[in-house]
Amino acid sequence: MNAPIISVRGLEARYGDSSILRDIDLDIRPHEVSVILGSSGCGKTTLLKNILRLEQPFAGSVKYWGEELTDMHEIRYQEVLKRFGVLFQGSALLNSLPVYDNIAIPLEQHTRLSQRVIDRLVREKLHLVRLDGAIYHLPSELSGGMKKRAALARAIVLDPEILFCDEPTSGLDPLTALALDELLLDLKSKLDMTIVVVTHELASIQRLADRIFFIDNGALIFSGTPAEAQKAGLDTIDHFFEAGRFD
Amino acid sequence: MAGIRFDKGTLYLEGDFTLKELDNAASEIPRIFRRNKVATVDPGGISKLDSAGAALWEEILLLAEHTEGTTVLPARPEIQAVIEQFRSRQDKQTEPPVEQGWLEQIGAAALRGWQSGRIAIQLAADIFYWAFVGVFRRGGQRKGSLSQQCVFLGLDALPIVALLSFVIGFIIALQAGVQMKAYSAGIFLADVMSFALIREFSPLFTAIILAGRSGSAITAEIATMKVSEEIDALRMMALDPVRYVVVPKFHAVSLMMPILVAFSILAAELGSLLIAVGYLELDLGVYLQRSLMVLEPSELLVTFAKSVVFAWLIVIIAAHQGFQVQGGAEGVGRATTRSVVASILAIIVADAIFSLVYL
Numbered sequence A: 001m002n003a004p005i006i007s008v009r010g011l012e013a014r015y016g017d018s019s020i021l022r023d024i025d026l027d028i029r030p031h032e033v034s035v036i037l038g039s040s041g042c043g044k045t046t047l048l049k050n051i052l053r054l055e056q057p058f059a060g061s062v063k064y065w066g067e068e069l070t071d072m073h074e075i076r077y078q079e080v081l082k083r084f085g086v087l088f089q090g091s092a093l094l095n096s097l098p099v100y101d102n103i104a105i106p107l108e109q110h111t112r113l114s115q116r117v118i119d120r121l122v123r124e125k126l127h128l129v130r131l132d133g134a135i136y137h138l139p140s141e142l143s144g145g146m147k148k149r150a151a152l153a154r155a156i157v158l159d160p161e162i163l164f165c166d167e168p169t170s171g172l173d174p175l176t177a178l179a180l181d182e183l184l185l186d187l188k189s190k191l192d193m194t195i196v197v198v199t200h201e202l203a204s205i206q207r208l209a210d211r212i213f214f215i216d217n218g219a220l221i222f223s224g225t226p227a228e229a230q231k232a233g234l235d236t237i238d239h240f241f242e243a244g245r246f247d
Numbered sequence B: 001m002a003g004i005r006f007d008k009g010t011l012y013l014e015g016d017f018t019l020k021e022l023d024n025a026a027s028e029i030p031r032i033f034r035r036n037k038v039a040t041v042d043p044g045g046i047s048k049l050d051s052a053g054a055a056l057w058e059e060i061l062l063l064a065e066h067t068e069g070t071t072v073l074p075a076r077p078e079i080q081a082v083i084e085q086f087r088s089r090q091d092k093q094t095e096p097p098v099e100q101g102w103l104e105q106i107g108a109a110a111l112r113g114w115q116s117g118r119i120a121i122q123l124a125a126d127i128f129y130w131a132f133v134g135v136f137r138r139g140g141q142r143k144g145s146l147s148q149q150c151v152f153l154g155l156d157a158l159p160i161v162a163l164l165s166f167v168i169g170f171i172i173a174l175q176a177g178v179q180m181k182a183y184s185a186g187i188f189l190a191d192v193m194s195f196a197l198i199r200e201f202s203p204l205f206t207a208i209i210l211a212g213r214s215g216s217a218i219t220a221e222i223a224t225m226k227v228s229e230e231i232d233a234l235r236m237m238a239l240d241p242v243r244y245v246v247v248p249k250f251h252a253v254s255l256m257m258p259i260l261v262a263f264s265i266l267a268a269e270l271g272s273l274l275i276a277v278g279y280l281e282l283d284l285g286v287y288l289q290r291s292l293m294v295l296e297p298s299e300l301l302v303t304f305a306k307s308v309v310f311a312w313l314i315v316i317i318a319a320h321q322g323f324q325v326q327g328g329a330e331g332v333g334r335a336t337t338r339s340v341v342a343s344i345l346a347i348i349v350a351d352a353i354f355s356l357v358y359l
């Protein structure tokens, strides 16, 4: 089995005195889509933030290609971040700038590309997320789903090695959600991207997941392929899949 | 209407037990239990019940439990179903967080203050580093941000700074002029005004106006960005929020402050000039000459050095309060208030130190 791109060991996350996550061990394998599942408020966003060092883990280690992230030197950490793309649950677009600038920022800051190439790239990424029409809108003029898509465009604009998406398709209609899922699959297959997705949509899980991590009550109760998840015989997981089914 | 009837030891509940109709039933029932011996509670007359009614029903059950020998009759089945629906799960209630005692609160506040101070110093070091040492490092800065911030944080404040300075110059000159006229010492108004305005009033007033106007804007912007995760997003784009957001403002305010102070001095001198010429009937040329004569270049240098220090204080405190924001929208408001109060305090203390050092 190939080496993990991100490996988390014994991670504990806290807010103040309350422990949100305990003893999380997980490996994100390259060129796979890993889906993080769990009920609302169980700590999925917290897990992502701790992996990305937006919150300092209370205990445990996070390694990127075997290199410790949690106490990495700031300059090295910034280098690593340039290979990460992150889509926040709340989109987190820069509200003072139009969509175009939001997406162009990483290109302008971290590359020496000419303005013409940057322009081309921005338009192309916006086209990928089906947002061509809103290029000059301010974030405040977008709907929730449009913000999500603009933020996704920003997250993939540097063609990251690994893409973290916190609920990319929540609040989208099934067709747009399908298109985004297919975009993620394209990114995986054509650009060899590694993708970590937090999602609740059963349809998305079925389309995307190579591997599932299930969090319950602050602990990781299952990790494995979707097929294994169905056969694991864990009540929480069975109920989760049962509840999400439409037919 | 929710009806309560107490008759021969039986409490009859009748009518609509809904939020709109409950009225004073809620306070009436405990009183009945206290004053009388309730032998039976009969909810048979309840025709309609919602969650508020169900909550009241739970209270009644509790009262009945605590009273010796009270029997509770069943409600109609459809009412009972609603009661079941809303039955509160008392056994699994989340306790609200415990309030700390005042000693603990003082301790916690001191600890917070100490930590906040340390973070502020760290932030100041960061700002100074990126503003002076790392300023030519490639990338990480927003294009066109400096000029935009100069206009927004500095130039836009010019009218209000000039107007206030003019009025204050006019008032101080008038007050001083009245006394001086009594001693026929009108010509010394030029000395007094030059010293007072250049040394103290103009830098101080300009800084206070800027703290209120631009400092609050900086805090509000950064705090909002923090709350809406924009700061996190910047970090994830490998951009240093201090460098990207704060440093252009730092440069802009440091640059604009001396300019604003210069305008403030001019406007205030204009105000005092009106008094000198109009009220004390001094000769314009003589007044101007004397005003300039008492000025030493070193005096101006201190003034501008002082104003730049004020600018730094404003930006550092504003940014610090912005980054330290807690909670949502109301946190932004609190941070902004704290920022203005803290920076005005810091400005006055710094001014006092300057006055002592350069007497």
Ligand SMILES: Nc1ncnc2c1ncn2[C@@H]1O[C@H](COP(=O)(O)OP(=O)(O)OP(=O)(O)O)[C@@H](O)[C@H]1O
Pocket (backbone or CB within 6 Å): A015, A020, A038, A039, A040, A041, A042, A043, A044, A045, A046, A047, A089
């Ligand atoms: N800034 C914070 N301060 C204190 N507690 C927090 C904070 N952020 C999150 N929490 C707590 O951490 C827990 C996990 O939150 P998190 O946002 O990780 O959930 P989630 O799994 O992403 O939920 P959802 O699916 O609704 O997005 C929640 O119980 C929440 O109360």
Ligand SMILES: [Mg+2]
Pocket (backbone or CB within 6 Å): A044, A045, A046, A089, A166
């Ligand atoms: Mg979340």
